[in-house]
Amino acid sequence: GTTLGCLRAFGRLYEGGFRPAKVADIGCGTAVLAMAAASVLPDALVIASDIDEVAVDVAEANxxxxxxxxxxxxVEAAGFAHPTLAAAAPFDLxxxxxxxxxxxxLAPAMASHTAGQGLVILSGLLVVQAEAVAAAYHSAGFTLDTRDDIGEWSTLILRRN
Structure with missing residues (x-):
């Protein structure tokens, strides 16, 4: 439900006219989310990163x-710790x-790498964990825009203040 939640969230934003120029997929795994963004945003700069070298190889193949x-x-990186990500920041999504x-x-780094009024789509968290994650991002300078629960999984859309 987590990838689906992210895709649904992005789809709703896109349908609402959101067209980010710079997109990062942090902890990209197979790069499904980065590919979804790149396929509908032909002019966007899209960077996919993962801490796992094998995931990055799989992402590149995909x-x-x-x-x-x-x-x-x-790129292989822990969070935003890569020159490619640093050079491209701040991200719109x-x-x-x-x-x-x-x-x-990642909340503080997310804040420093997200443009003002930029959006972050977070998932991989259980419904019971959503409030704690939202609170951490609120403390880092984000406002909760939308929360979408699918089964036991939650997806959050937050806006950078």
């Missing part, structure tokens, strides 16, 4: 298979479909 090479930069602990740890 990007190539889907004809999006040259459209998405795949950040996806992070990872676990509660890393999401909370």
């Amino acid at each position: 990007v190539a298979v889907n004809g999006l090479q040259g459209r998405i930069a795949c 950040v996806f992070a479909n990872i676990l509660k602990g890393p999401l909370i740890e």
Whole structure:
């Protein structure tokens, strides 16, 4: 339900006219979210990162298979700790479909890498964890825009103040 939640959230934003120029997918795994963004935002800069080297290799292969090479930069990084991400920041949209602990740890870095009024779509968290994650992001300078629960999983859209 977490990837679906992120895709639904992005779809709603896109349908509402949101067209981010710079997108990051932090903890990208297979890069599904980065590819979804790149496929409907032909002019956007899209960067997918993961802490796991194997995930980055899989992401690069998926990007190539889907004809999006040259459209998405795949990098190995913990959070935003990569020169490619640093150079591109601040982002208009950040996806992070990872676990509660890393999401909370990333809140300050998320704030410093997200543009004013930029959006973050967070998932990988259980419904029972959503309030704690939202509170951490509120403390870091975000306002909760939308919360969408699918089964036991929650997806949050937050706006950078």
